[in-house]
Amino acid sequence: EAGVTQFPSHSVIEKGQTVTLRCDPISGHDNLYWYRRVMGKEIKFLLHFVKESKQDESGMPNNRFLAERTGGTYSTLKVQPAELEDSGVYFCASSQKINYGYTFGSGTRLTVV
């Protein structure tokens, strides 16, 4: 089966610009998660979708971040406007059911200059 796909793999933008990251989960996986690792720190949870609904968005850092999952398939994570501290690697993961193992995507490395 195809894995979790994320794109772009790398994005370099200027402070104040907008960037949209995309994640395509494994087909049939209702649960989709976003995580990120900012420089030198641990990987942290951002939010969790069950199908198209946000189950938990307690990890979203502020209102510059907007995640959507229209139709319960792929998801987008928009950062607007981007700040320098948003630089890091953004990971998406999916699972068939909540207590099953996750499969992570390759991540999107975001660099804000």
Place this chain on the structure above:
Amino acid sequence: GIQVEQSPPDLILQEGANSTLRCNFSDSVNNLQWFHQNPWGQLINLFYIPSGTKQNGRLSATTVATERYSLLYISSSQTTDSGVYFCAVRPGNQFYFGTGTSLTVIP
């Protein structure tokens, strides 16, 4: 939230050597996974191991849930094993990651 500690933080091995990475966690969990982040940043799932022992080639993992720790064994290390190894636990909905063990295998 739950605390996840990994040791050692850094490890340098000669190719062919064996190593053990440890993950301690502060509370009961129903899910634990080990991941390898390779030098290209990709996060690769190694084991889904909430309890017991699993083996996959040169890698094996053991989780003793009642004592709140997990071990990852790497045998006959290769340069391609280099990268950061993360343990992640899930007491509920979200994963909590450790800060990782950075492994460098030198030829």
